[in-house]
Amino acid sequence: MLNIVVCVSGGGTNLQAIIDGVEKGTIRNTRIIGVISNNAGAYALERAKKAGIPAFSISPKNFESREAFNRAFLDQLEALEPDLIVLAGFLVILPEKMIEVYRDRIINIHPSLIPSFCGTGYYGLKVHEAALARGVKVTGATVHYVDEGTDTGKIILQKAVEVLEGDTPELLQRRVMEQAEWIILPKAIDQIAGAKG
Ligand code: GAR
DSSP states (O other), rough: OOEEEEEEOOOOOOHHHHHHHHTTTOOOOOEEEEEEEOOOHHHHHHHHHHHTEEEEEOOGGHHHHHSHHHHHHHHHHHOOOOOOEEEEOOOOOOOOHHHHHTSSSEEOOOSTTTTTTTTTTOHHHHHHHHHHHHTTSEEEEEEEOOOOOSOSSSSEEEEEOOOTTTTTTTHHHHHHHIIIIIIHHHHHHHHHHHHHO
């Protein structure tokens, strides 16, 4: 059984795709043992609670220093003992120690075809704004392992999505989620769980 912790910051639609995948059995051999948000108001926490998954919120704002937050965040993770940490729209820079401790056990979903529109400053809607500004005709999403860089880790899965005439960042974001993110993130977790046996 692959025990996963999902880290979130916002709406949690990717978290929902994982919850649904585990329930339907398209993600096999996997249990979501916790959801951690850096934002107490994140709707993702409601999704976790509705699914009966332990949900925690731990915000840098409530700590006197970044170091204190990093330590508390790592303690929280360690207490859960995950086999895999899934960043599903988690907009916090990870503590270096976390990358060291969980090397090859952290994956992230990014809403573009890496290496396009990724790295520092490219997150959420900004990614789709940049893709539209550049006029690309194809974009997509990437699941990758997390290393010390920003969006530089080994790529696990990618899926392309067409950009359509008249797209706004919001329309494109939704299409990338529906046609790519909600498919490849559950699939990557299933693959990793399968490899674990
Ligand atoms: C998703 O589009 C995810 O790919 C993106 O944030 C959104 C979260 O949505 N992540 C990044 O941009 C990371 N660089 P969700 O909370 O509904 O899953």
